[in-house]
Amino acid sequence: MVETRSGAPKAGAGRPATIVDIAAAAGVSKSTVSLVLRGSPLVKAETREKVERVIERYGYVYNRGAANLRKATSSFVGLLISDLMNPFFTELAVGVEDALYRLGFVPILANTNEDLERQAHVLRSLREHNLAGVIMSPARGSRAWDLANLPTRSVPTVITMRRVEGSPLPYVGPDNRAGSRKATEHLIGLGHRRIAYVGGYASITTQQERIAGWRDALHAAGLPADHSLIFESMPTRAGGLEAAATMLASSRRPTAIVCYNDVVAIGATRAIAEAGLVVGRDVAVVGFDDIAEAADNNPPLTTIDAGTRGIGQRAAEVLLGLIHGADPAEVGHVGETRLVVRASSGAGPAPQTSNTPAQPAALKIGASA
Amino acid sequence: MVETRSGAPKAGAGRPATIVDIAAAAGVSKSTVSLVLRGSPLVKAETREKVERVIERYGYVYNRGAANLRKATSSFVGLLISDLMNPFFTELAVGVEDALYRLGFVPILANTNEDLERQAHVLRSLREHNLAGVIMSPARGSRAWDLANLPTRSVPTVITMRRVEGSPLPYVGPDNRAGSRKATEHLIGLGHRRIAYVGGYASITTQQERIAGWRDALHAAGLPADHSLIFESMPTRAGGLEAAATMLASSRRPTAIVCYNDVVAIGATRAIAEAGLVVGRDVAVVGFDDIAEAADNNPPLTTIDAGTRGIGQRAAEVLLGLIHGADPAEVGHVGETRLVVRASSGAGPAPQTSNTPAQPAALKIGASA
DNA sequence: CTGAAAGCGCTTACAG
DNA sequence: CTGAAAGCGCTTACAG
Numbered sequence: 001m002v003e004t005r006s007g008a009p010k011a012g013a014g015r016p017a018t019i020v021d022i023a024a025a026a027g028v029s030k031s032t033v034s035l036v037l038r039g040s041p042l043v044k045a046e047t048r049e050k051v052e053r054v055i056e057r058y059g060y061v062y063n064r065g066a067a068n069l070r071k072a073t074s075s076f077v078g079l080l081i082s083d084l085m086n087p088f089f090t091e092l093a094v095g096v097e098d099a100l101y102r103l104g105f106v107p108i109l110a111n112t113n114e115d116l117e118r119q120a121h122v123l124r125s126l127r128e129h130n131l132a133g134v135i136m137s138p139a140r141g142s143r144a145w146d147l148a149n150l151p152t153r154s155v156p157t158v159i160t161m162r163r164v165e166g167s168p169l170p171y172v173g174p175d176n177r178a179g180s181r182k183a184t185e186h187l188i189g190l191g192h193r194r195i196a197y198v199g200g201y202a203s204i205t206t207q208q209e210r211i212a213g214w215r216d217a218l219h220a221a222g223l224p225a226d227h228s229l230i231f232e233s234m235p236t237r238a239g240g241l242e243a244a245a246t247m248l249a250s251s252r253r254p255t256a257i258v259c260y261n262d263v264v265a266i267g268a269t270r271a272i273a274e275a276g277l278v279v280g281r282d283v284a285v286v287g288f289d290d291i292a293e294a295a296d297n298n299p300p301l302t303t304i305d306a307g308t309r310g311i312g313q314r315a316a317e318v319l320l321g322l323i324h325g326a327d328p329a330e331v332g333h334v335g336e337t338r339l340v341v342r343a344s345s346g347a348g349p350a351p352q353t354s355n356t357p358a359q360p361a362a363l364k365i366g367a368s369a
Numbered sequence: 370m371v372e373t374r375s376g377a378p379k380a381g382a383g384r385p386a387t388i389v390d391i392a393a394a395a396g397v398s399k400s401t402v403s404l405v406l407r408g409s410p411l412v413k414a415e416t417r418e419k420v421e422r423v424i425e426r427y428g429y430v431y432n433r434g435a436a437n438l439r440k441a442t443s444s445f446v447g448l449l450i451s452d453l454m455n456p457f458f459t460e461l462a463v464g465v466e467d468a469l470y471r472l473g474f475v476p477i478l479a480n481t482n483e484d485l486e487r488q489a490h491v492l493r494s495l496r497e498h499n500l501a502g503v504i505m506s507p508a509r510g511s512r513a514w515d516l517a518n519l520p521t522r523s524v525p526t527v528i529t530m531r532r533v534e535g536s537p538l539p540y541v542g543p544d545n546r547a548g549s550r551k552a553t554e555h556l557i558g559l560g561h562r563r564i565a566y567v568g569g570y571a572s573i574t575t576q577q578e579r580i581a582g583w584r585d586a587l588h589a590a591g592l593p594a595d596h597s598l599i600f601e602s603m604p605t606r607a608g609g610l611e612a613a614a615t616m617l618a619s620s621r622r623p624t625a626i627v628c629y630n631d632v633v634a635i636g637a638t639r640a641i642a643e644a645g646l647v648v649g650r651d652v653a654v655v656g657f658d659d660i661a662e663a664a665d666n667n668p669p670l671t672t673i674d675a676g677t678r679g680i681g682q683r684a685a686e687v688l689l690g691l692i693h694g695a696d697p698a699e700v701g702h703v704g705e706t707r708l709v710v711r712a713s714s715g716a717g718p719a720p721q722t723s724n725t726p727a728q729p730a731a732l733k734i735g736a737s738a
Numbered sequence: 739c740t741g742a743a744a745g746c747g748c749t750t751a752c753a754g
Numbered sequence: 755c756t757g758a759a760a761g762c763g764c765t766t767a768c769a770g
Contacts, residue, residue, distance in 0.1 A: 066747035435763035
């Protein structure tokens, strides 16, 4: 067999070394080099070392693309995030990203920005990259069909944070219903009898589950949970502010609110303060997610820790299972939630003044120049 | 020539169609199919249509990996973000991501998390993926050398937001010095004479540039700008809170502060409120970046719009230029900044009560269930 | 305008 | 334990 490129197996001269160069320089075949690269135990230690020295000397860089072509499977995983600007999803993305690298995958990011068309477009274009799998938080309004036309030969896919009705794809997310119930029970335990639900879109399963949890707790306590106590809004600070303001103006003002998420809750605390009321004393507020800002809010937010980072990590692990042949119907995961009590519900430290940071102060760098 | 795989060029049977299948079904050679796929004008319209019909019928999916192998250049771009949990960098990432897709690239995400080792590791492992280029905000403490050992044959790279001393790589970022100067001049214009600088790490060029801008303005106005007026901290809410608290306790308390960034400024407004003072009246605050939260803060933050999204987009464009052979020494870009006046500096609407949102209220969804 | 051949840098059976 | 051959799915000159 004639090795194609010019006889000189020397490095330099621009052209990056290939296994053919390494093989020639080490005096072995390229099969052997390939085995060394993949750490096969078939290779004699002496041979391995010889080859490794040459690899080192040549500064050889493995061409994963070429390998993938032959193996017909890449190490790329599509990471589709519905709204990366939302700190909650950022945290999810960070969790997934971190886990993917640890598992030997490389994430291709796409921020679909809650846009179904964009999501479809990305999904279509990613097919050309021979993904090992996909992890996605579906854009608002995604139907099972939107996720079904992913690939020709199906790419293992897990959906996170938002269920998609009728989709057979495994779902990984927090237990929204139980979490919301815990939040509500916390307020009931503090003596509240009129508890509103603020924020979120009805069109998302997350919202439906969280409202269900709120209802569960209220029904169990024999308290009202009717439509007049639900104030939906965009899942943003501005949305929370607006919805809470509407709630405050309602007749028979509730004394406590369970919010769709932390961002909404932060907006709500703003609305309450602006109405001249004290959060935690006049109106108790509980959020959901426990994003980083929750502890820094004024007052610090009582909330439900959704274990977001862990959800991201779990999603990556579930995907790995899928790739290894696990049954999609059996690997879904619903994560535990945890109540985190801070001042905004009036149960934490110093609810009236809200001056105490709920977490240890950050490392003090000092006031030097 | 004998087409390899089994004679049947029919779809189905699992195995995805290749250009060989398409060629056989369309009665042309695979060269022609390849030309059609790349939209070559060489192909007769009639032939093109025939081939396209077959492609459609077979649900053929282009294998970009195989193409890249032959072309020795991929459409992947490494996107290394120093701290994705920081809303500022999230915005940068979103800007870059969006632009990359528009330019026909696909971003491989890596959150280096301010960790030099992790950055080095990622950089090394990405070499195997034959990237078309890299866009990165360097991790804190990156030296030119950390970025120099990227690839064997150099991959076009642009660094954003933080300069790296001595690196020949093109830099794209906002004009920190001019922006900080504008912020300071705004405060001087409001009559302040003792203006502190709060937050940030001395080890980052961004900090050095912003402090320089603060000094420029103070010197020009004949005002003090000595070390005792600088209160550094971690670039976080908690850091800003802490540094501002230290400042408030200092002798001859400043009446205004220029902050390293918005996150620090938000923490500072918290510290000021907790000290029983009114932001904008007792102490004026200006941030930097204009992240989404700035407008939602209480009070809304006067800040410097760094055009973050645009910086991200510009970085992608500069990278494209580099790939097309532009001279790295000539394509760097320093973006304009813009003062955004809101209540926190005492110059916006209703500085005493801070009740007026600085932006139009979000779409009201209403209070239905 | 279209086709036959070679090649991109690997991996995968298959021998030995 | 190692090597020779074929092949992954494309693109690229080169003919015609």
